[in-house]
Amino acid sequence: MIPFVRELDFQYGRCDRVSPRIRRVIADNPGPFTYLGTGTYIVGEGEVAVIDPGPDLPAHLEALLAALGNERVMHILITHDHADHSPLAAALSAATGAKVWGRSRQPRGQIPAGFDDEHDDAFRPDFEVEDGEVFEGPGWTLEAVPTPGHTSNHVSYALKEENALFSGDHIMGWSTTVISPPDGDMAAYFESLDRVKASGFATLWPTHGPPVTDPQPFIDAYIAHRRAREAQVLAALAEGPTTIRAMVPVLYVAVDPRLHPAAAHSLLGHVVQLVGEGRVISDGPPGVETVLRLA
Known part of the structure; x- marks a missing residue:
């Protein structure tokens, strides 16, 4: 924490x-x-x-x-x-x-x-x-x-x-x-x-x-939190293809809903990094509705 x-x-x-x-x-x-x-x-x-x-x-x-x-x-x-x-x-x-x-x-x-x-x-x-x-x-x-x-x-x-x-x-x-x-x-x-x-x-x-x-x-x-969020993204994708929009309310269930748009921003940051590292595949440029899957 x-x-x-x-x-x-x-x-x-x-x-x-x-x-x-x-x-x-x-x-x-x-x-x-x-x-x-x-x-x-x-x-x-x-x-x-x-x-x-x-x-x-x-x-x-x-x-x-x-x-x-x-x-x-x-x-x-x-x-x-x-x-x-x-x-x-x-x-x-x-x-x-x-x-x-x-x-x-x-x-x-x-x-x-x-x-x-x-x-x-x-x-x-x-x-x-x-x-x-x-x-x-x-x-x-x-x-x-x-x-x-x-x-x-x-x-x-x-x-x-x-x-x-x-x-x-x-x-x-x-x-x-x-x-x-x-x-x-x-x-x-x-x-x-x-x-x-x-x-x-x-x-x-x-x-x-x-x-x-x-x-x-x-x-x-701070670093541990980011790495844990990264692991959550990978775990969510391990269950099948999904989108940032679908992941936000699940991964940020304890966060004030007013901050969910900001959460989506940061989730996109993780996704872009993971795509760049070859660990995630994006069906097109990463975005809120883009379908994502594990590499």
Whole structure:
């Protein structure tokens, strides 16, 4: 079982100090995929970095600017271009003069029928973040750690002074993350989980929900959960050909039905990986209605 952490003391728009070098302001955009809302992080004092400005909500921009006061924003860092993470970057950049750093999305194939696209298609970073790129300010150092899987352009940021990682949606304390092809990639996700685990961070700060303060067993449980889901797909196909639509309510019977569309996304991620590995055969491009069978 994944040892989820879900309790969080907060108020929308309030700036909370959550560590010696980190403050957080949570946007009022709760939902089945955003949990309590998007947590925007301010790193440092006086000269700061802002991570994941969040959705384009005027009230959230006002709260961020109030929290920043007269401080200088040196960098606006984006983990990925989903609509709850990056849209406010342009307005925050205009208000502060800071440049936006992130990764452009890789070209994608056609989105399968029955799946929603939650990308911020207007997102264009001023600068492309490179693996290992360093951002510095008084008393703080951030290093870019690409973590593709949830999206092709997902990047986390390590705060060296606190041995912490701002993990975006790559690892979240309250829930598993969605791996949705064609932009999401399950094989890349497993590799990224291994990279984060090997780094030995003391704390993970997801964009949604509370921090993960014991990352190693949490990541182990995350990986075990994905492998178990993979085994469930293979077991379902061992009983005969079927589709993702038919598998979701069976494999996710304990999950809130509102999350079944997201579950279908992640199930598709597993199927694409298994097809790529030659363990599953798909009667056409994998999709929600495509008939699947064991190889």
